[in-house]
Amino acid sequence: MQTVIETSALTKRYPGVVALDAVDFDLKAGEVHVLFGENGAGKSTLIAMIAGASQPSGGSIRVNGEEVQFQSVADARGKGISAVFQEFSLVPTMTVAENIFLGDEPKRGGFTDKAGMLRRSRELFRQLDFAIDPKALVSTLRRAEQQMVEIAKAFHGQLSILILDEPTASLTEREVDQLFQVVEQMKARGVGIIYISHRIQELKRIADRVTVLRDGRKIGTVAMAETSEAKLVEMMAGRAIDEIYPRIEARPGDALLEVEGLKTAGVAEASLSVRPGEILGVAGLVGSGKSRCFRALFGLQPLQGGRVRLKGRDVTGANSRRMMGLGVYYLPPDRKSEGLQLAFTSRANLIQGVMVGASSRLGVLPWKQMHAKAEEVADSVELPPDFRGRLAAQLSGGNQQKTLFGRGLGKDYDLYIFDEPTVGVDMGARAAIYGLIQRLTERGKAVVVISSDLPEVMNLSHRLLVFSQGRISAELPQADISEATVLAHFFED
Incomplete structure (x- = not known):
């Protein structure tokens, strides 16, 4: 499969802190590559630079073999990279459709084509199988529904690389199933997906490869089909899974x-x-x-x-x-x-x-x-x-x-x-x-x-x-x- 994005020795320094230390990472077309690690491991720092939200202190990023230097999220979107971060970027006083097309509003006769936005939004939600009203104000939506709007916003436009940061945190089981179906559709279209999740049980369902980060450094990349949850936990935490869950002595008394x-x-x-x-x-x-x-x-x-x-x-x-x-x-x-x-x-x-x-x-x-x-x-x-x-x-x-x-x-x-x-x-x-x-x-x-x-x-x-x-x-x-x-x-x- 073609490599759609690749980082080489990517580094991010802040005063007194190295948040990401010379990390090599690559993503292929049509795969889900999971970033796995504890809080502070460097996952968010890495995707922020790939998505154009932050600039590296060192190293390089290549998209389809071409070295790039993103100065903004808009630069990254111009290369087909779209991200859904944990912190939503929606405008609560605007409608769902207005949020999806914000900054890219269709025009008709020199004016914003609101009917066109509604029509295209409904078609997008139909493809994603999300029950969202494009006319609704974002402020009236549940958090899970706002998550769906963020996902739809990311899918809008020419997409070749999709970044999903803890996308299932606010979703029900049914909504998670819908999301994973959409991910499979994206893979079939050749979209490469970078996926972050703390839910290790999700990795079996969705991951092709997993890269583990710890303390800003890359520990390793493994094929999900060839590894186990216990091995991933050990790579991530630096200790075996039986050291995570303690053996707790039970001395039950009468019912309290x-x-x-x-x-x-x-x-x-x-x-x-x-x-x-x-x-x-x-x-x-x-x-x-x-x-x-x-x-x-x-x-x-x-x-x-x-x-x-x-x-x-x-x-x-x-x-x-x-x-x-x-x-x-x-x-x-x-x-x-x-x-x-x-x-x-x-x-x-x-x-x-x-x-x-x-x-x-x-x-x-x-x-x-x-x-x-x-x-x-x-x-x-x-x-x-x-x-x-x-x-x-x-x-x-x-x-x-x-x-x-x-x-x-x-x-x-x-x-x-x-x-x-x-x-x-x-x-x-x-x-x-x-x-x-x-x-x-x-x-x-x-x-x-x-x-x-x-x-x-x-x-x-x-x-x-x-x-x-x-x-x-x-x-x-x-x-x-x-x-x-x-x-x-x-x-x-």
Whole structure:
């Protein structure tokens, strides 16, 4: 296959930092070449230079054998390179069609051909099988729908190289399937695709080759058909996969939380128990009800029926404030919209968690002790000291997630419910988070891990609940947990 883009010793330096160190990379027509690595490995730096969003400090880029020097994203698009980055570039006050053709509006009689934009947008969405109204304002769309618009925008025009940076992070299972079908169509047309994802399970479905980066350097390139997930993790993290997932000792006690016949929007009926000293895993497809069940019992969405008992006490319908007061902590799956105060520093977020358990004297909180406790928590979650004074919005996904975990360690809770605890987090940060979960469990805390990452929930769980279509389709002891068994229960009626 023809090489459509190639980098040679590509380097990017910032003051005091080498973000990318002499990386060789190539992409062939009609293939998906995955960039794999932890946060900070250099993936985003590499694609930014290929897409024209940043200029290299050294090395070269060749497109179809011709050396190029991009000064802008528009330069790169002129060579057929289009990128869909994690941070969207849409204008929220404009319509979908206007965003797709922004800067390249069709003309008719000297005026913008709005009817033509709508017609061509509808045709593009029909080809992609995306149910999006081209007349809708972008501000009215869900994040997943905005992701689809970004993808459609990238496909518009003469495309030979497509860059997809974590494109499935906001998509449902059905939408992921649609995206992968589109990727196959692009491959068949000879488009080369650079793909970035933390979801290692996606690589089997989509990757032809994988290049692993670590600390700004290229570790190696392998054919996906000739390697394994364990080998990729070892290349990426510098340690074997069994060093990522700890062996957690289980000493289960009597039931701490008991749920009978819980009903809520998206959950027909669920009965379960959570015991201290063990991890209860919860698996299921997007929309299966796994998260809604625990959000309802924690008071984040209305209960429609059933009974919830905590430490023998009836807490059915209790709100989240009361549940926290009774010793339950819930870690939400969306750290940006539900979990963190992004305009506060990481340290201030941790202090908020400490304040939950602090008692005042004459109306005055013990600030010195609270600051000391926050620093202790930051150490326990392995949050680097230099990052503690930074705004949460400026932290990497891994350090944001460590901060979110730390908020739950400011008070001594009895039950921790972790909903998608490592979403968008690299393997290095995952190992640190799994260590925290291990320490909580072995201290006798009750832990629930709700996860769409099947290897994660299988490796951590002592018991595993599988949700399907709003019901618990299986409860598996650790000895019976296998990929084939879990997947079989995903699709039960």
